[in-house]
Amino acid sequence: MIARRCRQPAMNRRKVLLLTAGGILLLPLKARAVQPIKVWRIGIFVPGEPPTCGSDHSPPVLTAFRQSLRDLGYVESQNYVLTIRCVLLDTQVQSTVQDLLATKPDAIIVASNELTRALKQATTTVSIVFFAVTDPEREGLVASLPRPGGNLTGFSHMTGELAGKRLELLKDTLPRARKVAILSVDRHPYIAAEAARLGLDAQTFLAPNPDAIETAFAAITKAGADGLVVDPHPMFWVERHQVVRHAATLRLPAIYESRDFVATGGLMSYGASLADMSRRAAGYVDRIFKGAKPADLPVEQPTKFEMVINLKTAKALGLTIPPTVLLRADEVMQ
Secondary structure, eight states: OHHHHHHHHHHHHHHHHHHHHHHHHHHHHHHHHHOOOOOEEEEEEEESOTTTTTOOSSOHHHHHHHHHHHHTTOOBTTTEEEEEEEESSGGGHHHHHHHHHTTOOSEEEEESHHHHHHHHHHOSSSEEEEEEESOTTTTTSSSOSSSOOTTEEEEEOOHHHHHHHHHHHHHHHSTTOOEEEEEESSOOHHHHHHHHHTTOEEEEEEOSSGGGHHHHHHHHHHHTOSEEEEOOOHHHHHTHHHHHHHHHHTTOOEEESSHHHHHHTOSEEEEEOHHHHHHHHHHHHHHHHTTOOGGGSOOBOOOOEEEEEEHHHHHHTTOOOOHHHHTTOSEEEO
């Protein structure tokens, strides 16, 4: 009887110890179970007309951005959400910026100098990654390319540096061309200098807003231009259907900056790949989420350029693309 009375407390002590140890082991599991998954909020601010933002159903730039995030381990609606905003008129920029900031984004992807400038003025705390931006240092968007400072960094577009290349490609496509029209929002001395270097007579026709595009094309017709270069600007991208339609009506061979114009029916394009810059921008967002500061991430130049030709448009213009030009194309649309 005495032995049985002594054994019972010992067994109880072992049970208590086992239960206590088990509870301690389970504590971290319970703690982890209730930990919420961080859902990153990413804003995208681009030129366009709401609600579709002037894009196709699956624009290559957005597709590339999403795919890059997927490759980095992000799953949309699980650990990140996108909030897309766009503007068409200058008067809408400030209100759209405030609307986007109200969603409390952890980072914002922005395209174009104008929209980047508006974000820079509106916030000094939200991390901003830009692309399709020209001369960010000269524009005062960053302190320097190697060390941007502040809350902005991204990818430069090299618009001015590529103007001569577009003129050269147009001349190679139209060997007999002498007079070239430049459709632009502003006058750019570097375009005239490049044209003179190539022996072309270039005349700039200004279209500072969408309503002025038709008038500019009427003036181009009177000038008797042999070809057209559309200077890169967000407004022309938004109005690309109108621009391409006018060029087709006038049977005017034209070169543009991006593939989107050619997909709309334009003749040819040459420029930095927007999809590639968007992909790389996703990499910068990932680094920022992991603790990097935009101030320490250098502004990078394009690494991929693409030339696209639309043979259907060439045929409609009665134009034969020289083989030497075709061989240089990255994509040929039939």
